[in-house]
Amino acid sequence: MTLRASRLRRGAGAAAIAAVLAAGAMPWRAAAQAAPLPARSLYRLKATWTSHTGRPVELPSLRGETVVLAMVYTSCTMTCPLITGEMQAVRRALPADVRPKVRFVLASFDPDRDSVAALRAHASKMSLDDRWLVLRAPAGDVRQLAVLLGVRYRKLPDGDFDHSNIISVLDAGGVLRHQSPRIPADRAALVRAVTAAARSPGS
């Protein structure tokens, strides 16, 4: 996954440079500042999420940061707390120069029950600091993000969910660089992927 994604990223970067040269009009600095999103960037998805602080969050606003992202629902008593705990453990294991560059995001697939207040209570309960975002969005936007990530989920008659245990790593351009499919996760692989994404030049 990591190798393949980085090769694709280099390809997209070369194509973008070729495009700028072909267009001929765009100065380098401007091109770097307003670089188009990579073709495989998840930030091409148009959706506005709301954070646990009640702030609107567009995913492209995460551009420039390495993002560790999972989809959960806050009333989950089974694997979701383990997923969050795994992300906390990954953060603790990151090299000191990388840790401040990484954003941790939980996106809820339960818009019916995960109000902003529920997200805030969850952030407090799990002791999530300001490097964390806990997000909600309307059901259609949730579905689109889940499909982009390959996350499967199904609402059960009692209101709980069956769901994937995937943790994803996005690079500065919003391109998927690594996914951990299971709990317990391969933490060393996650730490390596986050470190590599954070130390590579931004898209």
Place this chain on the structure above:
Amino acid sequence: MTSGVRALLVVAALTGGFAPGAGAQPAPGVEFRLVAAGRVRPIFAAGVADTGIAVGAFRLAARPVTNAEFLRFVAANPAWRRTRAPRVAVDSSYLRHWSGDLTLGPNAPPAAPVVNVSWFAASAYAAWAQGRLPTTLEWELAASRFHRALGNDPERLNLRVLEWYGSATRAVLPDAGHGMASDDGVRDLHGLVWEWVEDFNAVVTSGESRGDSGPDAGLFCAGGAALAADPSNYAAFMRYALRGSLRGSYTLATLGFRVARDAEPGKGNR
């Protein structure tokens, strides 16, 4: 294509986002049929009563979306053209049976169902056409009612569907709208193409799972719940397995879609 032209197309693909297009709306072509409320017994149904899950009435296009209709969509929404749609939303076989961005060609008869479209492209079309994709339960409800055509014998439907699943893929698909009609007047639900549903990713097992095995406990938070309710319904299991193997950017030569709309209370079939 020269490298300069290709480079410019890359720029176009990179600058656009992918949201439902805002281009001109489609001409009213397809009829929508009211699918009466009913109950569906999903194939994997832990925690579901034997009587199944209640599904409300909704409207469903009488046939799948055609090549000609999808051409109008991409003409009005350039970001969804074959060479421009972002790779995160469509794989490299997107609309591969067309001759060009805006040319159908010999393998894509105008009235044949459009195939080689991803879930993202199908969803964007549906929103543009002022509708949505049907949910899995809605689709299964609509596709279960053939009493008029086949008599009150679910096994006849099962055999008919399996016969189609076992037949060879056709290089050029026949026109949509001529297949067996359901009791609600919806055609081509079986026998023409497989169809995307809005919540295809609600299949919470790996694509390799079989009916007699639970999901990998590490991959899914599912409490060992995914056991087959009705393993004899092999046709439904085939559809379930297909949905479980798909990603949202995938495109297949046998996979199309149709548009659904919410029911309008007090109105008939239109």
